Amino acid sequence: MSMETENVVARLKSSGLFQTKGLIGGKWIDAYDGKTVEVYNPANGEVIASVACMGERETKDAISSAYDAFSHWSKLTAADRSSRLYKWYNLLIEQKEVLGQLITLEQGKPLKEAIGEVVYGASYIEYFAEEAKRVYGDILPSPMPDRRLFVLKQPVGVVGAITPWNFPLAMITRKAGPALACGCTLVIKPSELTPLTALAAAELALQAGIPPGVLNVVMGDAPKIGKALLESPQVRKLTFTGSTAVGKKLMAGAAETVKKVSLELGGNAPCIVFDDADLEVALEGSLATKLRNSGQTCICTNRLLVQEGIYDKFINAYSNAVQSLKVGNGFSEGVDQGPLINEAAVQKVDSLVQDAISQGAKVVVGGKRHNLGLTFYEPTIISDVKNEMLIARREIFGPVTPVIRFKTEEEAIQIANDTDSGLAAYLFTNNIPRLWRVSEALEYGLVGVNNHVAFSQVAPFGGVKQSGLGREGSKYGLDEYLEIKCICMGNMG
DSSP: OOHHHHHHHHHHHHTTOOOOSEEETTEEEOOTTOOEEEEEOTTTOOEEEEEEOBOHHHHHHHHHHHHHHHHHHTTSOHHHHHHHHHHHHHHHHHTHHHHHHHHHHHHOOOHHHHHHHHHHHHHHHHHHHHHGGGOOOEEEOOSSTTOEEEEEEEEOOEEEEEOOSSSTTHHHHHHHHHHHHHTOEEEEEOOTTSHHHHHHHHHHHHHTTOOTTTEEEOOBOHHHHHHHHHHOTTEEEEEEESOHHHHHHHHHHHTTTTOEEEEEOOOOEEEEEOTTSOHHHHHHHHHHHHHGGGGOSTTSEEEEEEETTTHHHHHHHHHHHHHTOOBSOTTSTTOOBOOOSSHHHHHHHHHHHHHHHHTTOEEEEOOSBOTTOTTOBOOEEEESOOTTSHHHHSOOOSSEEEEEEEOSHHHHHHHHHOSSOOSEEEEEOSOHHHHHHHHHHSOOSEEEESSSOOOOTTSOBOOSGGGEESOBSHHHHHHTTEEEEEEEEOOOO
16 A cells, blocks of 8 residues: 555544445444455555445345334434434534545545535535425315315335445435435445445444434445345335436336336536637636546536637637646645546547547547556547537546537537436526526526536436436425325314
């Protein structure tokens, strides 16, 4: 281990946050067969830790633990659950520096960005600690004078949560916050690429007073864990963030027991820059939407659409900005872009770039692996891209910007909507009627207008078409974890 890694691990251990076992029923447990899986630092390839590689048996026990804990947790007052969530939030914020270091260590994003993820992720726990006390029912006017109709909202039960590697903390808190606030219990399956952050967050949940069994973590054999979650009749809700292909399989599997399903799947975000846009605002915004987390987010710009009147000027400015980016280890000072998560990610990105070049697109900047080696890839701009090219049809998940030229507003909308995905879209214009027209016409769940921030804990996050089902965050996010019960009382005359 490098000195840098050793220092981070030592700090985590001193805080009790370096966990490598699964969490079942409030106890840290090895895989039953003793198997482990190694966790790597993508910036240098070194092994950070070996964690328990769990499967079906461990998952079934975690489900049983969550099921048993549900009767107690769901009956606590909303104020009690809220208090414990606040404690968890405070602990996350207190430990934001070391948690950020852990994220950089196993995921690779720059440290400043990683600490920002901790603060962002913790904000969901804080928000739903507040919303726990606002799960309201209704009294409905009855059509009959001797009857009364009441509507209650009750927790759905045990929730299976499957989360990705690109935001190893925030994708957990965005699900755990509303689930716990409503009175649900959880079995969380983090990515085997970044389990350490999930385990550290779970340790802080225990310290905050979340009772044993309410929050469980299993990781390792993804197909076997997923199978156990899908087949169990005790799991009443499945929430997943990840690829569209896996989401479809989970949706089909959930049909066997008719589980509630929330899916936040892949995107193909267009970023439209009109001739009348403020170029400085558009440049800053389009860079931010593309290059966050080295392009490894589901709401990253996947296609940059630029109107022909400013096409050349904008590409020049964008190129200058991209060439000034510093690529390197996320712990290094001033680094803007870290590595991609693994070798498979690099190969996918490079294959899309090479395919675009073979179809007539031109490399303006970058276009190949970075001279740092390993999983680093150059920030890249590809011009003269057509929407039929593979690079405009597939989710890139890397620091590559394909640029498409368009003439009219109608053409921009047609190109933007010409995809099965519908998660996030962005547009830059100073024409107020246009921003309304285009925002309404875009077939996306999230639209950023003249800015790159299209999400926060107070706003509903989710997509349409094949980008998923349901919403996370905001007051609407609570409904995903609640059942609506109607009670009719008779002979009240």
